[in-house]
Amino acid sequence: MTPIVKKVFEQEKWEGDFRFKHMQIRVNSESLAFHGSSILEAGKTNQKLDALLRTQQQKFNRQYLLSLAVNFFDYIGSIASYLILSVPIFAGSYDHMNHADLAALISQNAFVCIYLIFSFSSLVDLSPKVVDIAGMTHRVAELVEELNHLKEHNPPSWRDGPSWPLLQSQASTSGASAPSVYDIVQLSVTAPSRSQLLIKDLDLTIKLRSNILIMGPSSCGKTSLLRTLRGLWTQNSGSLKCNLPVTPRHILFMPQRPFFTDGSLLDQVVYPLQDRGMGVQSYDESVMESLELVDLLPLVDRVGGLRTPVSWNWYEVLTPGEMQRLCFVRLFYHRPQLGLLDEVTSAISEDLEAVLFRRCRELGITLVTVGHRRSLRAHHDLILALDGRGGWTLESLRS
Numbered sequence: 001m002t003p004i005v006k007k008v009f010e011q012e013k014w015e016g017d018f019r020f021k022h023m024q025i026r027v028n029s030e031s032l033a034f035h036g037s038s039i040l041e042a043g044k045t046n047q048k049l050d051a052l053l054r055t056q057q058q059k060f061n062r063q064y065l066l067s068l069a070v071n072f073f074d075y076i077g078s079i080a081s082y083l084i085l086s087v088p089i090f091a092g093s094y095d096h097m098n099h100a101d102l103a104a105l106i107s108q109n110a111f112v113c114i115y116l117i118f119s120f121s122s123l124v125d126l127s128p129k130v131v132d133i134a135g136m137t138h139r140v141a142e143l144v145e146e147l148n149h150l151k152e153h154n155p156p157s158w159r160d161g162p163s164w165p166l167l168q169s170q171a172s173t174s175g176a177s178a179p180s181v182y183d184i185v186q187l188s189v190t191a192p193s194r195s196q197l198l199i200k201d202l203d204l205t206i207k208l209r210s211n212i213l214i215m216g217p218s219s220c221g222k223t224s225l226l227r228t229l230r231g232l233w234t235q236n237s238g239s240l241k242c243n244l245p246v247t248p249r250h251i252l253f254m255p256q257r258p259f260f261t262d263g264s265l266l267d268q269v270v271y272p273l274q275d276r277g278m279g280v281q282s283y284d285e286s287v288m289e290s291l292e293l294v295d296l297l298p299l300v301d302r303v304g305g306l307r308t309p310v311s312w313n314w315y316e317v318l319t320p321g322e323m324q325r326l327c328f329v330r331l332f333y334h335r336p337q338l339g340l341l342d343e344v345t346s347a348i349s350e351d352l353e354a355v356l357f358r359r360c361r362e363l364g365i366t367l368v369t370v371g372h373r374r375s376l377r378a379h380h381d382l383i384l385a386l387d388g389r390g391g392w393t394l395e396s397l398r399s
C-alpha cells in the first residue's frame, strides 16, 4: 500500500494546484484578456493538468497490482475451502463415513472456511480505502503541522492585541497627552526568507489624535511595517506593544488590495463584522450618509437596495476608485480609534481625498497612512520616511 499512499498524496497536491490555477484565471479574466495571454495561461494550466493526469496514471498502475491481489484473495477464498477439505478426504481420514454424512461434513466445513476467509478478505478489501485515507491524512497533517508552527511563532498577543480596558476612556479623563496605541522600540523588520533589513531599530509611538504618514520609495517596506503591526510578520527583533484589541471598533486595517465578500452592499460595509439584518433605521441612515459623502449613492440603486443580496463579483463591477470609496464607507461605519490605511486613495481625486480625511478627523479616527501622494501631507501630523535600506526619519508636519 505504501507506494500508492505516496501517489494519493501527490495527486491531492496536484489537484489543489490545478484548482488554484483555475481560480486565478476566473478572478483575473479581464486582466488576462487585456494582456491577450490566454494561450500562455492555457499552456500553463495544461501543464498542471498533465502533471495531475500523470500522477493519476501512476496511481492507477500501482492500484492495479493491489486490486489484483485483493480480487485474488476474494476468489481464492471460496476455492481454498474445498482444497483444504480435500487433503483429509483423499488422505483417507473419512473413509469410514457414508456418502450422505461425508456430504454433510463437507458442506458444514466449507461454510465455516468460507465464513473465515470472507472475514479475512473483507479486511483485505479495506486496503484501497485505507490507502486513500492515509494519503489525504498525510496532506492534512502537513497543514496542521504548518498551522501549529505558525501558532508557536505568532503569539496571540501579537495577533489579537491585549484586551485591556479601552484607552479612549482614559483619554477622556486624563486629557493631557494622547494615549499610545502602539509602542515600538528598536524594531527591525526583514521580509520572510530574505536577509536584507527593510527597517532597522525603529523607535515610534503611535498615539491617538496624531496622524502619521508613511512614505518612501517603492518596495522600501511601508506595507511590511503594517504587516508587522498586524502581527503577520513576526521574524523581527525589538519590541512592539499594542495597547488596544485588534477589533474593527478599535483598530481597523485597510489593505492595498481591498477585500469584498459575497452578499449585499451592507455586507461589504459592515465587513469584517456581519450584518444581522436588524433593520435599525439610524444604522441604515448613517450608512446612506457615508455613501452620499463618497458619491456612491447610485450604487444603492444598481444593487437594488442596501440589503439586497447580489450574486455578482464585486471586483468585476466596481472600478478601483469605487472600491476605495466603498472602503472609506466601511471605515466610517466602524469608526475605529485607529485606522491603518495602505494606499487607499491612489484612485481617488485629491478633492475627494481631502473630504474623506476631514471626515475621519470629525469622527475621531486617528490614521496611519501609507501613500506616495504629496497631497496626503496636509492631512497628517507626522511623516515617517523609510529608505528601504533600514534607514528611517520621523518629522513633524505641523510647524
Ligand SMILES: Nc1ncnc2c1ncn2[C@@H]1O[C@H](COP(=O)(O)OP(=O)(O)OP(=O)(O)O)[C@@H](O)[C@H]1O
Residues within 6 Å of the ligand: 191, 192, 193, 194, 198, 217, 218, 219, 220, 221, 222, 223, 224, 225
Ligand atoms: N511575503 C513576502 N515574502 C518575501 N518578500 C516579500 C513578501 N512580501 C513583500 N516582500 C518584499 O518585501 C519588500 C518590501 O515590500 P512592501 O510591500 O513592504 O513594499 P512597499 O514599500 O509597501 O512597496 P509599494 O510602495 O510598492 O507598495 C519588497 O521587496 C517585497 O518584494
